[in-house]
Amino acid sequence: MTDLTRRTFIEAAGGVTALGTLGFPSLVLGATRRVVVIGGGVGGCTAAKYLRKLDPAISVTLIESKPTYTSCFMSNEVLSGERTLDTLVFSYDGLRRYGVEVVQDTVVGVDPVAKNVQTAGGNSFGYDACIVSPGVGFKWDAIAGYGEQIANESIPHAWYAGPQTQLLRDQIEAMPEGGHVIIVAPPNPFKCPPGPYERASQIAMYCKHHKPRAKVSILDAKDAFSKQGLYTEGWTKLYGYGTDDSMIQWVSAAEGGAVEELDASTRTLIGLVEDFQADVINIIPPQKAGAIAFAADLVEGDWCPVDKRTFESSRHKGIYVLGDASSASRMPKSAYAANSQAKVAVAAIVAGFHDRAPDDPTFVNTCYSVVGEDFGISVAAVYSLDAATNMIEPIPGSGGVSPANASPEIRKREVSYAHSWFKNVINDMME
Numbered sequence: 001m002t003d004l005t006r007r008t009f010i011e012a013a014g015g016v017t018a019l020g021t022l023g024f025p026s027l028v029l030g031a032t033r034r035v036v037v038i039g040g041g042v043g044g045c046t047a048a049k050y051l052r053k054l055d056p057a058i059s060v061t062l063i064e065s066k067p068t069y070t071s072c073f074m075s076n077e078v079l080s081g082e083r084t085l086d087t088l089v090f091s092y093d094g095l096r097r098y099g100v101e102v103v104q105d106t107v108v109g110v111d112p113v114a115k116n117v118q119t120a121g122g123n124s125f126g127y128d129a130c131i132v133s134p135g136v137g138f139k140w141d142a143i144a145g146y147g148e149q150i151a152n153e154s155i156p157h158a159w160y161a162g163p164q165t166q167l168l169r170d171q172i173e174a175m176p177e178g179g180h181v182i183i184v185a186p187p188n189p190f191k192c193p194p195g196p197y198e199r200a201s202q203i204a205m206y207c208k209h210h211k212p213r214a215k216v217s218i219l220d221a222k223d224a225f226s227k228q229g230l231y232t233e234g235w236t237k238l239y240g241y242g243t244d245d246s247m248i249q250w251v252s253a254a255e256g257g258a259v260e261e262l263d264a265s266t267r268t269l270i271g272l273v274e275d276f277q278a279d280v281i282n283i284i285p286p287q288k289a290g291a292i293a294f295a296a297d298l299v300e301g302d303w304c305p306v307d308k309r310t311f312e313s314s315r316h317k318g319i320y321v322l323g324d325a326s327s328a329s330r331m332p333k334s335a336y337a338a339n340s341q342a343k344v345a346v347a348a349i350v351a352g353f354h355d356r357a358p359d360d361p362t363f364v365n366t367c368y369s370v371v372g373e374d375f376g377i378s379v380a381a382v383y384s385l386d387a388a389t390n391m392i393e394p395i396p397g398s399g400g401v402s403p404a405n406a407s408p409e410i411r412k413r414e415v416s417y418a419h420s421w422f423k424n425v426i427n428d429m430m431e
């Protein structure tokens with residue numbers, strides 16, 4: 001994040017008061033600045049909390065459709081039975097303790113001129129700054145025969161953790177020994193680039209003990225994927241990858257992995273080269289920004305362009321788009337990235353309220369994946385902004401992936417790092 005700490009902020013505010021009514025009349029007269037945050041996920045919660053921490057005089061309203069937050073990160077562990085879904089559910093009470101007003105409603109529109117947000121419940125919230133962090137939406141028409149209703153009832157995407165995660169877990173448990181699970185992996189960009197491959201690993205981890213003749217296939221719309229070398233190493237060591245008996249099979253796009261159509265009645269996926277039949281199918285659809293980003297005219301193509309110094313929308317002033325919905329290349333769409341972007345946006349908003357220019361941002365991302373028992377891998381980077389290209393670039397030498405052929409101790413340690421990262425990010429965003 002930027003170096004705007006609470007101390008430097010208070011110093012800045014002191015300077016503001018000294019300037020008198022000329023520069024900052026509203027502050028001197030005690031007017032409250034209002035920030036409305038749309039979406040109580042990683043980006044939205046982190047932003048709401050840090051706004052209140054940085055300047056308790058700011059009135060912060062967080063509007064979220066659901067009564068509680070269910071974390072997607074670690075939800076693949078529900079599929080292996082390593083954890084239950086309820087361990088991923090968190091209350092917004094922690095944010096309320098910071099003085100955030102949490103409203104359960106769905107935002108249906110944002111008026112960037114009148115500066116207000118409208119909800120499905122018929123309410124309107126005025127703002128001085130608006131933060132939008134709605135996550136991803138799905139391109140339901142990308143695979144013929146697939147759709148929202150089928151996803152809810154029988155062929156889950158489980159790419160938002162919740163009832164579909166439980167449905168997928170139940171289907172895997174009910175699958176006969178020797179059964180076949182297919183995961184359809186989406187094209188780039190999508191949320192959590194290593195996620196489909198961690199999912200295959202977690203399902204294989206369960207099957208290894210309970211259905212050792214089962215197969216897990218990944219049908220991919222791509223020819224390469226995140227942490228591929230490390231996954232390949234883990235799959236080879238744990239699941240016989242590369243042999244005829246491999247529990248995991250990865251079919252790249254070039255090998256015919258791209259899927260065009262689903263025949264749900266026979267659980268068959270129709271590919272460009274061949275068809276694939278399975279006992280359990282998990283389709284992770286191609287993705288785009290969440291619906292409110294489209295309704296609020298924040299999107300170009302599928303994602304929301306932003307000024308990467310502040311995460312302010314390139315389309316509408318005073319609106320900041322964070323997390324998965326934003327175009328933040330070359331940061332991945334991850335929880336850690338959303339958390340980091342939220343702090344940068346908050347610092348910029350508070351600086352703007354005090355007529356200060358935003359500082360130069362830095363960002364951080366680490367993404368752990370649990371490939372099997374005592375086998376964790378990770379990728380990490382610290383990023384800065386290349387002002388010339390408006391691209392967020394990894395700082396050379398700042399990160400990388402965990403070492404190849406690492407010792408069992410290192411692999412085991414990465415699993416405990418993954419679990420402690422999970423606790424830390426939840427704590428940082430909402431507790």
Ligand SMILES: Cc1cc2nc3c(=O)[nH]c(=O)nc-3n(C[C@H](O)[C@H](O)[C@H](O)COP(=O)(O)OP(=O)(O)OC[C@H]3O[C@@H](n4cnc5c(N)ncnc54)[C@H](O)[C@@H]3O)c2cc1C
Nearest residue numbers: 039041042043065072073107134135192323324334335336
């Ligand atoms: C299986 C899986 C594993 C993952 N593992 C990791 C991991 O290990 N590490 C990592 O860093 N990331 C991981 N991720 C990615 C991570 O979950 C997302 O990148 C992150 O949640 C993005 O945060 P966000 O704020 O952009 O969106 P979200 O956290 O998805 O939050 C969006 C919120 O906005 C709400 N919302 C949307 N529209 C509206 C509206 N109109 N009105 C009101 N509310 C609205 C939604 O209900 C939701 O609560 C994983 C994802 C998946 C699917």
